Amino acid sequence: xxxxxxxxxxxxxxxxxxxxxxxxxxxxxxxxxxxxxxxxxxxxxxxxxxxxxxxxxxxxxxxxxxxxxxxxxxxxxxxxxxxxxxxxxxxxxxxxxxxxxxxxxxxxxxxxxxxxxxxxxxxxxxxxxxxxxxxxxxxxxxxxxxxxxxxxxxxxxxxxxxxxxxxxxxxxxxxxxxxxxxxxxxxxxxxxxxxxxxxxxxxxxxxxxxxxxxxxxxxxxxxxxxxxxxxxxxxxxxxxxxxxxxxxxxxxxxxxxxxxxxxxxxxxxxxxxxxxxxxxxxxxxxxxxxxxxxxxxxxxxxxxxxxxxxxxxxxxxxx
Amino acid sequence: xxxxxxxxxxxxxxxxxxxxxxxxxxxxxxxxxxxxxxxxxxxxxxxxxxxxxxxxxxxxxxxxxxxxxxxxxxxxxxxxxxxxxxxxxxxxxxxxxxxxxxxxxxxxxxxxxxxxxxxxxxxxxxxxxxxxxxxxxxxxxxxxxxxxxxxxxxxxxxxxxxxxxxxxxxxxxxxxxxxxxxxxxxxxxxxxxxxxxxxxxxxxxxxxxxxxxxxxxxxxxxxxxxxxxxxxxxxxxxxxxxxxxxxxxxxxxxxxxxxxxxxxxxxxxxxxxxxxxxxxxxxxxxxxxxxxxxxxxxxxxxxxxxxxxxxxxxxxxxxxxxxxxxxxxxxxxxxxxxxxxxxxxxxxxxxxxxxxxxxxxxxxxxxxxxxxxxxxxxxxxxxxxxxxxxxxxxxxxxxxxxxxxxxxxxxxxxxxxxxxxxxxxxxxxxxxxxxxxxxxxxxxxxxxxxxxxxxxxxxxxxxxxxxxxxxxxxxxxxxxxxxxxxxxxxxxxxxxxxxxxxxxxxxxxxxxxxxxxxxxxxxxxxxxxxxxxxxxxxxxxxxxxxxxxxxxxxxxxxxxxxxxxxxxxxxxxxxxxxxxxxxxxxxxxxxxxxxxxxxxxxxxxxxxxxxxxxxxx
Numbered sequence: 001x002x003x004x005x006x007x008x009x010x011x012x013x014x015x016x017x018x019x020x021x022x023x024x025x026x027x028x029x030x031x032x033x034x035x036x037x038x039x040x041x042x043x044x045x046x047x048x049x050x051x052x053x054x055x056x057x058x059x060x061x062x063x064x065x066x067x068x069x070x071x072x073x074x075x076x077x078x079x080x081x082x083x084x085x086x087x088x089x090x091x092x093x094x095x096x097x098x099x100x101x102x103x104x105x106x107x108x109x110x111x112x113x114x115x116x117x118x119x120x121x122x123x124x125x126x127x128x129x130x131x132x133x134x135x136x137x138x139x140x141x142x143x144x145x146x147x148x149x150x151x152x153x154x155x156x157x158x159x160x161x162x163x164x165x166x167x168x169x170x171x172x173x174x175x176x177x178x179x180x181x182x183x184x185x186x187x188x189x190x191x192x193x194x195x196x197x198x199x200x201x202x203x204x205x206x207x208x209x210x211x212x213x214x215x216x217x218x219x220x221x222x223x224x225x226x227x228x229x230x231x232x233x234x235x236x237x238x239x240x241x242x243x244x245x246x247x248x249x250x251x252x253x254x255x256x257x258x259x260x261x262x263x264x265x266x267x268x269x270x271x272x273x274x275x276x277x278x279x280x281x282x283x284x285x286x287x288x289x290x291x292x293x294x295x296x297x298x299x300x301x302x303x304x305x306x307x308x309x310x311x312x313x314x315x316x317x318x319x
Numbered sequence: 320x321x322x323x324x325x326x327x328x329x330x331x332x333x334x335x336x337x338x339x340x341x342x343x344x345x346x347x348x349x350x351x352x353x354x355x356x357x358x359x360x361x362x363x364x365x366x367x368x369x370x371x372x373x374x375x376x377x378x379x380x381x382x383x384x385x386x387x388x389x390x391x392x393x394x395x396x397x398x399x400x401x402x403x404x405x406x407x408x409x410x411x412x413x414x415x416x417x418x419x420x421x422x423x424x425x426x427x428x429x430x431x432x433x434x435x436x437x438x439x440x441x442x443x444x445x446x447x448x449x450x451x452x453x454x455x456x457x458x459x460x461x462x463x464x465x466x467x468x469x470x471x472x473x474x475x476x477x478x479x480x481x482x483x484x485x486x487x488x489x490x491x492x493x494x495x496x497x498x499x500x501x502x503x504x505x506x507x508x509x510x511x512x513x514x515x516x517x518x519x520x521x522x523x524x525x526x527x528x529x530x531x532x533x534x535x536x537x538x539x540x541x542x543x544x545x546x547x548x549x550x551x552x553x554x555x556x557x558x559x560x561x562x563x564x565x566x567x568x569x570x571x572x573x574x575x576x577x578x579x580x581x582x583x584x585x586x587x588x589x590x591x592x593x594x595x596x597x598x599x600x601x602x603x604x605x606x607x608x609x610x611x612x613x614x615x616x617x618x619x620x621x622x623x624x625x626x627x628x629x630x631x632x633x634x635x636x637x638x639x640x641x642x643x644x645x646x647x648x649x650x651x652x653x654x655x656x657x658x659x660x661x662x663x664x665x666x667x668x669x670x671x672x673x674x675x676x677x678x679x680x681x682x683x684x685x686x687x688x689x690x691x692x693x694x695x696x697x698x699x700x701x702x703x704x705x706x707x708x709x710x711x712x713x714x715x716x717x718x719x720x721x722x723x724x725x726x727x728x729x730x731x732x733x734x735x736x737x738x739x740x741x742x743x744x745x746x747x748x749x750x751x752x753x754x755x756x757x758x759x760x761x762x763x764x765x766x767x768x769x770x771x772x773x774x775x776x777x778x779x780x781x782x783x784x785x786x787x788x789x790x791x792x793x794x795x796x797x798x799x800x801x802x803x804x805x806x807x808x809x810x811x812x813x814x815x816x817x818x819x820x821x822x823x824x825x826x827x828x829x830x831x832x833x834x835x836x837x838x839x840x841x842x843x844x845x846x847x848x849x850x851x852x853x854x855x856x857x858x859x860x861x862x863x864x865x866x867x868x869x870x871x872x873x874x875x876x877x878x879x880x881x882x883x884x885x886x887x888x889x890x891x892x893x894x895x896x897x898x899x900x901x902x903x904x905x906x907x908x909x910x911x912x913x914x915x916x917x918x919x920x921x922x923x924x925x926x927x928x929x930x931x932x933x934x935x936x
Contacts, residue, residue, distance in 0.1 A: 061785065063731050063783055063785050080614070081614060137564060139561075143566045147518055218833075218836070219779060219835075222877075
């Protein structure tokens with residue numbers, strides 16, 4: 001009886017922490033329209049209150065890699081001379097400024113100002129340089145779809161979290177262009193900002209962005225290795241809602257046929273989302289303690305159950 | 320620009336006044352500095368050159384298996400590779416002076432019209448000690464000699480072909496006193512909007528036109544029986560559009576290339592030896608523009624070349640040659656931060672000993688690049704008459720290539736201290752010839768082995784968005800080939816069949832991450848197997864020639880390039896009209912209408928035609 005009472009007291013006390021949501025929109029650089037920054041100087045990074053963006057600049061050759069900050073608007077000029085623009089024309093949600101990454105080596109790193117942050121969302125877009133190269137082709141890179149439009153081309157951004165030097169178990173894949181479908185009507189090259197859910201990555205010290213393309217030769221990827229990022233949302237841990245460890249959350253049965261039960265939820269109702277692996281939301285719910293979700297109408301396959309307040313994602317299968 | 324046209328006018332006017340009738344075919348005497356022992360493996364003679372019509376060197380050299388031209392399409396870039404080497408390792412000489420662009424270390428052979436020359440020789444071997452450092456894998460000798468049997472003539476040659484192709488060549492041979500001169504004005508326009516198939520769809524090439532305008536002048540001025548001067552001037556302006564790839568919607572890139580080459584030579588022949596001095600100036604520019612991409616690049620270069628040598632003959636069968644070459648060259652480009660100047664000084668010596676059945680030559684060359692002593696290059700060449708109808712030749716050489724100006728100074732990327740490429744090569748060949756009834760037959764087989772270290776490759780740099788050259792590779796090239804020719808003369812009918820086959824294995828010996836090359840991988844765009852066939856029949860007024868080439872598959876940067884074979888037909892008819900000579904011809908290229916590519920994503924044209932007419936008064 002005594003130990004049960006102690007446990008209840010602890011639960012009540014520890015359940016008062018909350019996550020504070022912060023957004024990095026790069027507007028603090030106050031760039032004039034049409035300008036960009038590709039030289040961070042000797043400190044070799046652009047920094048804000050939330051993030052640090054590595055930048056390697058060679059003043060002799062005006063050459064750079066890593067990240068640049070941009071407010072350029074050119075959506076029509078193809079080629080390397082227009083490497084700082086996004087095809088979306090502006091920042092995400094109409095903002096002025098955004099970040100551009102030229103990816104080299106193992107990938108571009110985006111560091112958090114503090115360790116152990118929980119990124120939940122980021123907006124991603126193609127650069128004008130990469131977009132027009134994929135749409136029109138150039139002397140080095142192919143027009144996606146190839147000579148007859150049927151090549152199963154792709155250009156994907158892979159986002160990983162890194163904590164204590166180790167990659168987080170999950171990664172997020174963003175299709176910047178995808179011609180792999182058998183149905184050519186589904187072929188696309190991303191021409192606007194897309195909001196990407198990063199909750200699956202959980203807590204991490206920094207993000208690692210790498211690019212993959214189907215257009216590869218002996219000298220590496222031919223598609224220009226650029227992408228644009230904006231509106232990074234971070235759930236900074238300032239307090240704790242409840243001492244519900246992740247292991248308390250259980251999905252049962254898994255695989256499920258008709259109903260799947262969610263166990264170990266908080267007393268207070270919290271949002272739960274079911275999505276497919278591409279992130280498309282199939283259902284949204286609010287539940288407390290435990291609850292059941294009808295999945296009988298879903299096609300057989302693997303799905304994700306997301307718990308946004310906790311920054312947690314669980315996989316389940318429908319059979 | 321005005322002085323060019325003034326010069327053109329000055330040179331052309333006397334030609335018109337002094338012209339006299341002549342014949343088309345000429346058998347030249349090539350001018351090649353340091354011309355020891357048999358210089359070339361194969362010479363395209365005046366018959367080959369006449370059959371080529373107004374072709375450029377890319378088209379002519381495709382028939383020769385020991386040379387592979389990396390050709391991006393008609394009117395666009397063509398660079399040479401000989402014996403598995405790179406374009407930069409191939410020396411290109413005109414009238415005894417090197418004419419490569421010192422910034423790139425190569426020359427676009429598509430811009431070189433074949434009919435300017437009277438002989439085109441291929442040296443399918445290294446020859447730094449003999450022919451100058453930079454000839455690491457092979458060489459190409461372009462020469463024009465004035466005919467010795469004529470004094471005055473004017474010749475006009477016109478060609479019209481597919482894709483709105485028009486070309487003309489006005490040539491005047493004239494004499495003033497003892498001196499003789501030849502001046503040529505030539506031009507070409509071709510839209511090159513050829514059709515090709517893309518996965519069953521018929522497409523048409525765009526933005527692929529080329530325009531050439533050139534002036535070519537040679538003079539020979541005998542001073543007396545022992546001394547002779549020769550002068551060569553060659554100016555050309557080329558405007559090329561750069562077509563899109565097969566996976567590119569469109570292109571509006573274009574390039575203007577100008578070149579000016581000049582040479583002044585002096586030859587002296589004395590009872591106990593001969594001397595030769597050549598002074599040359601080679602300059603050029605390449606302006607690349609792509610307005611849609613806001614890209615432009617302007618480069619300029621110039622080289623002052625001085626070469627002098629004397630050969631002493633002694634003992635009836637021996638000779639000693641001493642010489643000096645100096646090349647002061649500069650490149651101007653925004654990427655250089657202005658002008659970069661470089662001096663290459665070389666001294667060389669050769670000792671040759673000839674006996675009735677054999678000859679031996681030993682050659683050595685020492686170069687000085689700026690203030691730095693380069694590795695000494697040397698070679699031993701020997702030839703032995705093993706049988707009245709068979710000769711064996713053996714060569715051993717150490718060769719090198721200096722880094723180009725771009726490899727040293729182009730920023731970003733260039734490395735002033737990048738090492739020169741160098742290597743050893745060995746070559747053995749056996750030649751035999753037979754006469755059997757009306758048939759004369761000759762055959763040469765050869766094998767070679769070459770190892771080149773510090774092979775320079777450009778590659779993208781980690782964490783940087785530019786490319787840089789490095790001494791990345793060590794390349795082992797080896798192979799062999801057979802060249803055979805049979806000729807028969809039956810009354811006025813002449814038949815000849817020429818077949819050449821080359822096998823080249825050119826493999827990387829160290830694993831490289833970028834470009835991705837494993838140990839043992841065949842180099843990019845280096846076919847292992849090539850075959851060329853030329854069959855010709857002629858009787859007094861007619862000449863019919865069929866050319867066929869097979870190129871085996873080879874690795875490209877993006878994928879394996881499939882094997883292809885292409886045939887061409889040439890029919891010519893000569894006429895005598897009063898005392899004038901006329902000739903008409905038709906050439907059918909890609910006779911079998913094969914869809915093929917030499918470079919990935921660069922479709923080549925299908926069957927196409929050219930109709931030509933030439934006459935002389």
